[in-house]
Amino acid sequence: MKNLLQNPNEISITGAIWIERQDGTDRFLGKGRIELLELIVEHGSISKAAKAMEMSYKRAWDLVNSMNSQTLQPLVITQTGGKSGGGTLVTAEGLQAIDDYKVLQNRFQAFLLQENQCLK
Amino acid sequence: MKNLLQNPNEISITGAIWIERQDGTDRFLGKGRIELLELIVEHGSISKAAKAMEMSYKRAWDLVNSMNSQTLQPLVITQTGGKSGGGTLVTAEGLQAIDDYKVLQNRFQAFLLQENQCLK
Numbered sequence: 326m327k328n329l330l331q332n333p334n335e336i337s338i339t340g341a342i343w344i345e346r347q348d349g350t351d352r353f354l355g356k357g358r359i360e361l362l363e364l365i366v367e368h369g370s371i372s373k374a375a376k377a378m379e380m381s382y383k384r385a386w387d388l389v390n391s392m393n394s395q396t397l398q399p400l401v402i403t404q405t406g407g408k409s410g411g412g413t414l415v416t417a418e419g420l421q422a423i424d425d426y427k428v429l430q431n432r433f434q435a436f437l438l439q440e441n442q443c444l445k
Numbered sequence: 446m447k448n449l450l451q452n453p454n455e456i457s458i459t460g461a462i463w464i465e466r467q468d469g470t471d472r473f474l475g476k477g478r479i480e481l482l483e484l485i486v487e488h489g490s491i492s493k494a495a496k497a498m499e500m501s502y503k504r505a506w507d508l509v510n511s512m513n514s515q516t517l518q519p520l521v522i523t524q525t526g527g528k529s530g531g532g533t534l535v536t537a538e539g540l541q542a543i544d545d546y547k548v549l550q551n552r553f554q555a556f557l558l559q560e561n562q563c564l565k
Binding site: 326329330331332335336337339341343344345346347348395396398400418421426433436440 | 463
C-alpha cells in the first residue's frame with residue numbers, strides 16, 4: 326500500500342467498532358454512547374452530559390432510551406425528589422457496559438496498532 | 446456484556462476501518478472508495494459506477510481525484526479518443542490498492558469474528 330503513495334508516512338489505518346442488533350434495526354453501544362454514559366457519570370445529569378458533547382437534549386434522551394430498552398436493567402436511571410433533589414445515575418449495569426466496551430475498544434486499538442506497524 | 450441484555454443472542458460487534466492521513470485532512474481508502482474502484486473496473490466508466498452506487502457523478506469524481514492526488518501514479522485514468530473511443534481504467538496501482546485493502550479488511554473481519562465468538 327505505502328509504495329503507492331506520495332507521502333507514505335503520513336497515512337494510518339483507523340476505524341471504529343460498535344455493538345448493534347444483528348438485524349441492523351438499532352445500535353446498542355458505540356463510542357458516542359459510551360462517551361455519553363461517562364459524561365452522565367461525571368455530571369449526574371443528562372442535559373449537562375448532552376451539552377458537554379454538543380448534542381441536543383432530545384438526542385441524548387433518545388440514546389439513553391435506546392440503551393435502556395435493550396437491557397434487563399436500565400443503564401441510566403433518573404431519580405426525582407428525595408433528599409438530594411433527584412438526579413440521574415449510571416447504574417452498576419451501566420458501569421459494566423462502559424468497562425466491557427473499553428476492554429473491547431482496547432483490543433481493537435491493539436489490532437490497529439499492529440496493522441499500522443505491519444503496513445507496507 | 447451479554448448478561449446485561451434482554452436478547453443477548455441478537456447483538457453482534459461490527460465496525461469499519463479506513464486509511465486516512467494522520468492529520469485527518471483526507472481519507473485515502475475506505476469501503477466506499479474500494480467499492481467505487483471495483484465498479485469502475487466492472488463498468489469502465491465513472492458515471493456508470495457512480496450510478497450503480499447511487500452516488501452523484503460529482504461525488505464519484507471527487508473521490509477519484511482525492512485518491513489520485515495522494516498517489517505517485519493515478520489509481521484511475523480516463524482516456525479520451527483512440528480506437529475504442531476512450532474510457533476509464535483502473536490502473537495496476539489501483540488494482541493493487543483494492544487487493545491490499547481487501548487483505549486488511551479480511552484480517553479485520555477475522556478480528557470481529559473472534560471477538561464475537563468470545564463475547565460474553
